[in-house]
Amino acid sequence: MKKKDLLVSFLILIPRVMKATQPYILARYPQLEGVGQDVIIKDLEEVKAFIDSQKRVFGDSFALSPMPREMCEHLDAIEEMVEMMSGKTK
Numbered sequence: 001m002k003k004k005d006l007l008v009s010f011l012i013l014i015p016r017v018m019k020a021t022q023p024y025i026l027a028r029y030p031q032l033e034g035v036g037q038d039v040i041i042k043d044l045e046e047v048k049a050f051i052d053s054q055k056r057v058f059g060d061s062f063a064l065s066p067m068p069r070e071m072c073e074h075l076d077a078i079e080e081m082v083e084m085m086s087g088k089t090k
Contacts, residue, residue, distance in 0.1 A: 005085070013080065024067050031058070 026033055035054065041047050 010081075012084070020072070021067065024071060025062075025064065028064070029062055032062075 036050070039050055041050060
């Protein structure tokens with residue numbers, strides 16, 4: 001597998017991870033509700049500008065502890081990538 005393919009495969013998983021972690025994060029930081037929902041980003045410069053604007057509002061980071069195991073669905077990223085590359089689905 002090429003480096004680019006590996007990166008693309010992991011990028012595909014980001015929305016899934018965001019959806020799975022959103023309730024946990026919003027329970028701790030409700031002020032983040034709705035952030036970025038109406039934002040359309042077309043290129044890397046817009047990504048950087050959006051992140052910079054959010055840092056001005058919220059600061060550089062939020063403290064998070066690991067999610068409780070019972071809240072997590074096990075996602076084997078490597079297994080999922082192999083399935084995606086081979087055209088198989090669960």
